[in-house]
Amino acid sequence: MKIFNNPPKETWPELSQRPQLELEFLDSAVRNVLNRVKKSGDSALRELTLQFDKVIIENLRVTDDEIQEAIKLTSQELQKSIKTAASNIEKFHAAQQRDSVPVETTPGVLCWRKSVAIDKVGIYIPGGSAPLFSTVLMLGIPARLAGCKEVVLCTPPDALGKINSAILFAAQLVGVTKIFKVGGAQAIGAMAYGTESIPKVYKIFGPGNQYVTKAKQLVMEDGVAIDMPAGPSEVLVMADDSSNPAFVAADLLSQAEHGEDSQVILVVDKESLIAPIRKEIEKQIANLPRKAIAERSLVNSRVILFENKKEAIAFVNEYAPEHLIINTENIDEIVSEITNAGSVFLGNYSPEAIGDYASGTNHTLPTNGYAKAFAGVALESFTKYITYQQLTQQGIMALGPIVEQMAEAEQLMGHKMAVSVRLESLRNK
Structure with missing residues (x-):
């Protein structure tokens, strides 16, 4: 991690840049995939799955037998944990339901606004090196609470042409209606345009790599709604003397292990804090199964020293992190000044990993600075509002x-x- 000492404001936009592929290459590559899917449907999906996932898939849809097998393969302990997380997520999102409140704007003029579920939604679940069954809960539960009639799930198959058993267990638990063995930009294209097997949906949800994120942005040009630009994961941690270096290091590594294009940022107010945290990172990373990924991610990550608290807060708002951990004294004072963040975690005992799985908040969040204008997924993301008036x-x-x-x-x-x-x-x- 590179260290920057009290960087001037004119350098902040550069410091806020996320790692990304050459944009021209990314755009053309994804457009090619989408055009193939639009033109050739299922046959293109099979060809692209063989090309990118190195596996031949005949039946794109997951069968009931495969779901039942997955339930048996998911340990009782993990099933119990998933159900506990699901319960918390449901409680948090159910509390977001709103009653329709008629307003008489003028005597004899009654206006109101009603929430109506989006009929058909698609959810994308990353499943390559890390099968994110937790994202199934984050998207499937609010879709069910909203009353979406059709929930289509796409996720990439493994080398044997199978879907991770925990993903399938979570999908049937939350009421996903159709599951398909398709990943990457081609999955986004399939849900956007429809194929012989995969139905077209009205709105697409879910995080993914840069190809998936670009595909979601491009299908918007064809009138398909998306939740938000949710690309490679990121975290910014604010730390001071009250922080535990081991906790801070663990929080940074928990995001760095997501992928090589993930980014972690550490903001401190004293130079003396950096060495203990770096020492903990070296100690903890040695035991990570995804060590190589985390190491490459750390190359794109930064430590930024701000001796002035106001400057530190201003930089955080400029960076607009997906996840923000405020691990400092005077938390209330700092958090009141935060205007740009996807999800905020307060204090020594609030690791971002808790929000990823089981606290109840949604972990599908805006990345790459989009937290300046976008919110994370919520119950209302699966609805639209119709206004009414009667005179x-x-x-x-x-x-x-x-x-x-x-x-x-x-x-x-x-x-x-x-x-x-x-x-x-x-x-x-």
Whole structure:
């Protein structure tokens, strides 16, 4: 991890850059995949799965027998843990349900807004080197609570053409309706355009690598909604003298092991804090099964020293991290100034890993600085809102003349007429 000492503000945009592939190559490669899927459907999916996942898949859809086998293969201990996490996630998201509240804006003019589920949604679950069954819970549970009629899940197969058993267990637990053995940008294309096997959906959810994220952005051009740009994972940890170096190191490594293009940022207020944390990183990384991935991720990661607290907070808001851990004194004072972050973890005993799995909050979050404008997935992500209005005779008489005047000023006489004929009808009674 490179160290930057009180960097001036003009360097912050560069320090906030995430590792990424050459954009021109990424764009063209993903467009090619999407075009193949749009043109050739299932046959393109099989070809691309063989090309990228090195496995031949005849039946793209997971069968009921495969799901039942997966349930048997998932240990009782893991099933119990998944159910506990699911319960917490359901509690948190169920609390987000809102009642429709009619508002009388003018006597006789009643307006309200109603939440309606998106009928067909697709969820993408990364399943390559790390099968993220936890993401099934994060997306499947709010989809069920919202009342989505069809929930399509795509995830890449392993070398034997199978889906991780815990992914399948979680999928049937939360009520996913159809599961397919397709990963990468081609899975996004399949859900966006539909194929012989995979139905077209109205909105696509889920994190993924840069190819998946780019595919989600590109299918938006064809009118398919997405949750947010959710690419390679990242964390920013703020630490001071009150921090435990072992805790800080573990939090940094928990994100670094996600992938080579993940990024971790450490913000400290004293140079003396850096050495103990780096020592802990060296100690802990030696025991990680994904050591090589974490080491390559750390190459793209940074330690930034800010002796001025206000500058440190301003940098955090400029970086807009997916995950923010505030492991300092005066947490309340700092967190009140944070405006850009996907999810925030407060204090020594709130590791980001807890939010990834079981606290109840959603771990599908905006990355790459998109937390400046996007929120993480929530119950309302699976719904749309329809507005309604109903006017009585009293209402049209009160508000009609105002609309007549405004429509005439905009030279939209048809709009004025729609009101005028009603007013004239009432006046002639």
